[in-house]
Amino acid sequence: MMLSFNLELIVGIILAIVGVILAIVLVLILTKNKKNKPKKQIIDEEFVSNLITILGGMSNILDYSIENARVKFVVGKVDTVNLDALKELSPKGVFVTGNKIKTLFKYESKDIIKMLDKVLG
Numbered sequence: 001m002m003l004s005f006n007l008e009l010i011v012g013i014i015l016a017i018v019g020v021i022l023a024i025v026l027v028l029i030l031t032k033n034k035k036n037k038p039k040k041q042i043i044d045e046e047f048v049s050n051l052i053t054i055l056g057g058m059s060n061i062l063d064y065s066i067e068n069a070r071v072k073f074v075v076g077k078v079d080t081v082n083l084d085a086l087k088e089l090s091p092k093g094v095f096v097t098g099n100k101i102k103t104l105f106k107y108e109s110k111d112i113i114k115m116l117d118k119v120l121g
Helices: 002-036 045-054 083-089 109-120
Strands: 061-067 070-075 094-097 100-103
Touching: 045 083, 045 109, 061 109, 070 109, 083 094, 083 100
Parallel strands: none
Antiparallel strands: 061 070, 070 100, 094 100
């Protein structure tokens, strides 16, 4: 009788320890996922308005799309684009090829396209 009581106690302690370990692992996984997930920045109309001005105005923007997570603009005249100001808006780089400008902003590219559609479309 004494042996079965000790065995039950040992099994209970082991199960409690396993439960605590599982709970700690679960908490660590959940907090890690929250830390790694960047907060989505809400795009504002001022940003889009400023972007249009920097690109030389509405009439200079012939087309825009997403290409490899970057926003790609096709402009009429590259010399009317304020590239220095565009580089300030896009610290990750501005790539110009002919009349095509590719850049990456702090906002989601799809959100920028949606706002451009509202303003230009």
